[in-house]
Amino acid sequence: MTDIPLTGGRPTADLRIVETRVYRGANIWSYDRSVHLVVDLGRLEEFPTNTIPGFTDNVLQMLPGLREHTCSRGRRGGFVERLNEGTWLGHVAEHCALALQQVVGHDIRRGKTRQVKGKPGHYNVIFGYVDEQVGLAAGQLAVRLVNHLVEADPDFDWEAELEAFIKRAQRTAFGPSTQAIIDEAVSRDIPWIRLNKHSLVQLGQGVHAQRIRATMTSETSSIAVDIASDKDLTTRLLSAAGLPVPKQDSVRTADQAVAVANRIGFPVVVKPLDGNHGRGVCLDLLTDDDVREAFEIAREQSRRGSVIVESFVTGKDYRCLIIDGRMVAVAERVPASVTGDGTSTIEELVDLANADPRRGVGHEKVLTRITVDDAAIERVRDQGFEMTSTPDAGVTVKLALTGNMSTGGISIDRTFEAHPENVEIAEEAARMIGLDIAGIDFICPDITQPVRETGGAICEVNAAPGFRMHTHPTIGEPQFIAKPVVDMLFPPGATSRIPIVAVTGTNGKTTTSRMISHIFKGMGRKVGMTSTDGVVIDERLTIRADASGPRSARMVLQNPRVDFAVFEVARGGILREGLGYERNDVAVVLNVAPDHLGLRGIDTIEQLADVKAVLVEAVPRDGHAVLNADDPLVRAMRRRCSGQVVWFSMDEPGSEAREMIDAHCRRGGKALILAPSERGEMIVVKHGRREMQLAWTHLLPATFGGKARMNVQNVMGAAAAAFAAGAPLHDIRQGLRTFSTNYYLSPGRLNEVEVNGVNVLVDYCHNAPGMRALGDFVDRIGESLAHDLARPSRIGVIATAGDRRDEDMRDLGRVAAQHFDVVIVREDQQLRGRQRGEIAELVAEGVREAREGGARCKQVEIILDEIDAVRHAMSRANRGDLVVVCVDQHSRVMAELEDWSNQAQAGSASNDDLPLADPDFVPPAEG
Structure with missing residues (x-):
């Protein structure tokens, strides 16, 4: 470590948490779920660990598990070496948070600490977690512990704090049965989602999903559970089947x-x-x-x-576990008891037994603590003892009559000792009740002998039987009984995941997502899609909101109708929570342009590219990354992909992108390119040395005859994604031919309507790069519009979000001024921290600056309300003019345009009755 100058003095407990984030999927720091703390060291920035007397010894004494941490050295004890050499306390907090989680049984080893750029003393502390609440609590306690070791806090009781942390972890932890099933599912690459704070868990995704609650599953019959709960009815049914019952x-x-x-x-x-x-x-x-x-x-x-x-049937207590009609485990249950040593009282023997680390409260551990209640005391007295009595060595004193694990009993594995006839009886009992997972309780002298001969009987049939007596027997070999449960829910070869296509980029995400969804809907798939407009399940808008974040993705994966998922993934969601899923089969990156810079530590376009590359990093080895070869920042993401890369490019032959694609295809790769000809541009699919024609761009409705170049790019991205996801070319072609930008298929994205002879385009464009693409389209179609008197005028209604930088807002105005005669600046309903009018004024400044430089725009106006701005634009337009409305709430705008058209048709407000407007006229006030 490089020595740093110290200013003198003594260290003080200055470490504090500035910001906390929880990533619930892949993120910019890690491939998996993580807690992210931004910490401020204060004066502790001047005091690495080797300058604080006794710090290393004390922290190792409180958390001995730190001795096992390898850290960056890659060997046991590596972190101790770092402590002795000197490391900063943010790094120590990371390892303490990991060690605390390891104390409660969470095997988490992923973590990193990096300094925040441009902020001395501030560090990004990232570490993995199993349970979100436990991870957060571990981070907070780790910071308090480090501060206590720097400067002792008399109110900080480490033993009490650690015990409270352990109890909190136990409250939120899964029980042994649920955890065993989840562990088995994870080992088979079956995804899982916790649906509540308890034991309700979803295994698998979408249409393949199965649910479990402890040992009840989606296949468990409600009627069977009711029957098993009624012991009288259970006995009568078993008796009617000729099974031995009392x-x-x-x-x-x-x-x-x-x-x-x-x-x-x-x-x-x-x-x-x-x-x-x-x-x-x-x-x-x-x-x-x-x-x-x-x-x-x-x-x-x-x-x-x-x-x-x-x-009363005499004998030993046995539990036979039946899963999917077959016996998988047998355990002998021994009631809670203690064995005398000749010196200890029964009370002391109970305390000694409860000190076993395997014992806990309820079902939190593999054994339950023995509870001394009135019934236990009475049982002890029946055997001639009191709790203060000292039994002779070897004398067993029972504290309960039943052998239930929940009352402190122990278990002995007898799986391979059970007589085949007894196994057959237990399996028949489960079938009679109708349970997929059943616990059959036998009372018999010896499970190795037929119960019909020895006088045993079935005393109970249990729904949702506990697994811990089988997975963690006190004596004998553990049985891996979670495997048959998962085999029942997901038979070998069955699918547990649905295909996931994730789309990101600065512009075009929503349209591309809709195109991909439309292609697969045409193939008969039940598509779940998220976008900035909401969550769509099988063509139905179920939630109307900005749903481009991880929570919306999880909602789709939980829906039992969905068999194909398309996710629009925005920058904000990745930075806030990471991805809402483990991995995506196809990742599509359309472009990276300056937008939303200056937020959450993303100040450069290169950093923005790193954020969007998270999707590429989440592609598995058998997946695909669909990348825009024309964008250098997107092109560089190929190095982060574990799977195959599918390129798409609009560049001319001979360009850098096309040369790279040609080399890629010579090696057997896949790509989509544009092949120009006299008849137009053909989208060509290349796979190795083969070339397959897909469609003419000018025949695809979404491209407006090939003039909407941004939609040509979106079409190619969508086609490449569908091709990578396994769609046949004819289905891709049909999907693209039937997808248009009408309001029903693509609301708010390049919707074209005619209102009383005025051509109106409604689009979501909110940033300068998007405005350049939209402006190019306006230029291409503007001159072709018919007008009786003169060239058609162009009126643009524009706005941007309040969380952009001031210069980005001005840049939007500058670009818009190049393409419109009149620019009307409005504001969104949500100002995102800005004052009303502030955003519009900054955009207008950019328009005025461009006008002074000779831009096309002749007039700029500020009308803050969206509907008022639309009405003003329509009142200024003549027949044949073009009005482009960049919307915030597209449904309100489309309703206003429809009302405007209806009023004119009714004769109350036709263009013939309105004075002709002159968009080139500049009022004196504008000057």
Whole structure:
């Protein structure tokens, strides 16, 4: 490490978090989910770790796991070396956050710390996470810990803070059963999404999605669950199938319970009709008084107030796990107990057992802590002891009657010892109840012997049985029972993912996304699409909002109708949350131009290109990146792609882009190019040395006879994406031939309407690069428009978003002035931090500057309200003129234009009745 000058003095606890972000997918820092903290070191920038006495020893004492961190050295202990040599405390906070997550069992090792450019003492601290809330809490506690080690805080109790952190992690963690299924799904590359704060999880995407809640699945029958919950009905069904079950009856009063017990014969068991986890179960009852007392205990745990009285079957307690009709595991359940050592009391033995790190509260760990309640004390007394008694060495004292894991019991794996006849009985019981995943409880002397011969019986059938007694047995080999669950939901060879095409770029994203969606809709696919207009599911707009972010993408992936996804991905969403998914099969990058610079640390166009390249980095080895070869910044993204690159280019033969494409195709690559001829331009698909004609550009409605060059680019990007996604050429051709920029297929994107002889274009253009493309189109069609008196005039209604830089706003005005005779500047409804009128004035400044330089524009006006600006533009236009409206709320604008047309047709406001406007006239006030 390079020595840095110190200003003297002592370090103070100045480390603080300036900004927090959570990336829920691939992002500019990492390929996976990450927490991003921007921290300010303050004076600690002057104090690396080797200048703070005792810092390294103290942090290693509090978090011993840091000794295992390799850091950049790539070997165990690498981070300790960095601490001893001297590293900055932002880097230490990163590793502490990782170590804290490792304490709670989250195997996370991804992290990096980088200085914020231009801000001394500020650092970007990035680290991975499994659970979002745990990751955030780890980052916050790591910063507090570092500050405490720099300058002791008397209010900071490390042991208490660590315990609170562990408990918080346990509250949000999946249970052992859910986690086992998720781990198996991940190992098979099946994506998953947590749908709530508990155990509801979606495996797979779209039409292939399956849901689980603990060990209940999408295939679990609700009727079967109801039957299993009714123990009386369960027993009657099993008995009707000839399966061994105890004699029983359901009762609602204590007198009825006594009567049933006397009828079936003592000893008996009393338990709630619809209980679970062994709560309220009383065994081996020998007298009427025992039955009356047990009835009250069982009724408290019964949701419907009914209680079961059944004959007591003696033997050991076994749980047979049946998945998809087959037995996959058997465990012997031993009730909670302690074994005497001759010196410790029963109470001390319980504390010693609960100190086992495998024991926790409820189902949070593989074993549950033994709870000493009144029932446990009574059970101890029945065996002749008190809690303060000291049993002899080797003497076992039971604290519960049932062997449920939830009451502190242990399990012994007996999977390969079960007799085949017993296995057959358990499988038949699951089929009779109708459960896809069932826990069959046997009571019998020995599971290795047929229960029909030894006198055993099925005492319960459980829906949603816990897995931890099988995956983490106290004694014996663990059984990997999550595999048959995932096999049931996703049989070998079944698909769990839907194809994802993601589109980004400075301009053209929405139109290209709509084109791709239209192509695949024509092929019969149920397409889910996100764009700046909203979320569209199978041609229905389900959410009207700017849906180009990660949350909207996840909404599409959760929809069970969708079998193909097309995502418009904007810069803002990537910077805010990353991608909303793990990877995309096809990434399309149309262009990179200056826009939204100066936001979230993106100050240059090269940095903006890095943001958009996240989509390319999210392409798997069997995926494709569709890149615009004409854009140098997009061209450079090919190095970040793990899959294949499909190029598209509008450049002439002999250009740098075309030469690169030719070399690419000679190596067997794919590309789309424009082949000019006397008849027009032909889009040609190249695959290796083969060339296939796709379509004439001038015959595609969206290109306006080839004049809308930006849409020619969008068409090529869409065609290349569809080709990469496996669409046949004839389907691509048909999709492009039937896609037009009418308002129904492409609202707000180059919609052409005629209002009383005035040609109107409605588009979303909001930045200077987009205005150049739109202006080129206006120039191409402007002179061809018919006009009886003179050349047609062009009126532009323009605006931009408030989060652009001042110079970007002026640049929009400069470009617009080159293409319009009259520029009317309006403002969006959302000003994004600007004052009303400020944006319009900056744009107008650019127009005036261009006018002084000889631009086409002769007049600029400011009308802030969008509808007022549209009305003013239409009132100024003559027949044959061209009005271009750059919209914010396209539906309101189109409704206004329709009203304008209807009023004229009704005779109330026709152009013949209006005075002819002169757009070249400059009023004296404009000067």
